[in-house]
Amino acid sequence: xxxxxxxxxxxxxxxxxxxxxxxxxxxxxxxxxxxxxxxxxxxxxxxxxxxxxxxxxxxxxxxxxxxxxxxxxxxxxxxxxxxxxxxxxxxxxxxxxxxxxxxxxxxxxxxxxxxxxxxxxxxxxxxxxxxxxxxxxxxxxxxxxxxxxxxxxxxxxxxxxxxxxxxxxxxxxxxxxxxxxxxxxxxxxxxxxxxxxxxxxxxxxxxxxxxxxxxxxxxxxxxxxxxx
Numbered sequence: 001x002x003x004x005x006x007x008x009x010x011x012x013x014x015x016x017x018x019x020x021x022x023x024x025x026x027x028x029x030x031x032x033x034x035x036x037x038x039x040x041x042x043x044x045x046x047x048x049x050x051x052x053x054x055x056x057x058x059x060x061x062x063x064x065x066x067x068x069x070x071x072x073x074x075x076x077x078x079x080x081x082x083x084x085x086x087x088x089x090x091x092x093x094x095x096x097x098x099x100x101x102x103x104x105x106x107x108x109x110x111x112x113x114x115x116x117x118x119x120x121x122x123x124x125x126x127x128x129x130x131x132x133x134x135x136x137x138x139x140x141x142x143x144x145x146x147x148x149x150x151x152x153x154x155x156x157x158x159x160x161x162x163x164x165x166x167x168x169x170x171x172x173x174x175x176x177x178x179x180x181x182x183x184x185x186x187x188x189x190x191x192x193x194x195x196x197x198x199x200x201x202x203x204x205x206x207x208x209x210x211x212x213x214x215x216x217x218x219x220x221x222x223x224x225x226x227x228x
Contacts, residue, residue, distance in 0.1 A: 002061050003085050009068055010078070021069060028069040029157075033164045035062030040171035044178070049099045049109045052179055053092065056135065059172060060088050063165075067150045072157045076149060079227045083146035083220070087213060091134040091143060094209040098128050101202055102183075105195040111179075116188035121197045125184040127206045132180045134213050136173050141217040145224075 014021055021028065039059030046052040067080040101124060102117065103109055118125030137143040147169070155162030198206070216223050 002057055003089060006061070006064055006068070006081065006085055009065070010081070014068070022071045025069050025071045029066055029161065032062045032066035032069065033161060033168070035059065035065070036165065036168035037171065040168055040175065043175045044171070047111055049102070049111055049114075049179070049183070050096065052111070052175065053095045053099065056172065056175060057088065057092055059168065060084065060092075060135075062168070063147055063150050064088075066161075066165075067153060070153050070157055073153060075228065076153055079224060080146050080149035080153065082227055083142065083149070083223070086216075086223075087134070087142035087146055090209050090213045091131055091141075094127070094131045094206055095135065097202075097205060097209070098124060098131065101198065106192060111182055113191040114183040114189055115192075116184070116186045117192070117195075118184035119188050120192070120195055123198045123203060127198075127210070128180055128184055130210055131206075132176050134210075134217075136176045137169070140214065142213045142220065143217070145217055145220045 036059050039055055039062060043052055043055040043059060046055055061084075064081045064084040067077040067084070070077045099109060102114070106113070134141040134143050137147040151162060151165050151169075154165050
């Protein structure tokens, strides 16, 4: 649904009402920055793993809409927006899959019942760590390429916007690392019994989601040229 809304902006709203969007761009940029901050702060207080990932998606879409409605560089903003959408389209389903695999084994998504899962499910712990890095736009991931372009665009528009985005990225770092640290590290929770690690199908599912994010993040040239 998030990507469908962005697709509607790109394919319908902007071509039909270009001057209207850029006339109201200060309001739209403010709402995008508010989405980044409020979405991130709302994510921190979530106790359900699935809701945590869903709220984090709201914050990430704030980056996409900011790029799309920034009048400073239409081409750079559009490319940055689409890269964020593509990267999020791989990383977010992977994190939802991680939560789904945990729920299938333990039948709860409440974070307080989890701890030390990496001890009994090391492969899932590795994938969760990799996709957490993608979520926080770690260098080498496609998320980093998109967010780096958007932060540069925001800093060129106004230093205050760049600073707010930096704060939003910091908040994203907090809730993403909290998600991983609380569930996969430390001693094994007393609520958990021994569980099976990833089977072949689950391993391949996460691998096929990770490879495009890594490959396009390390070498995004052809993707950017295709979008331009």
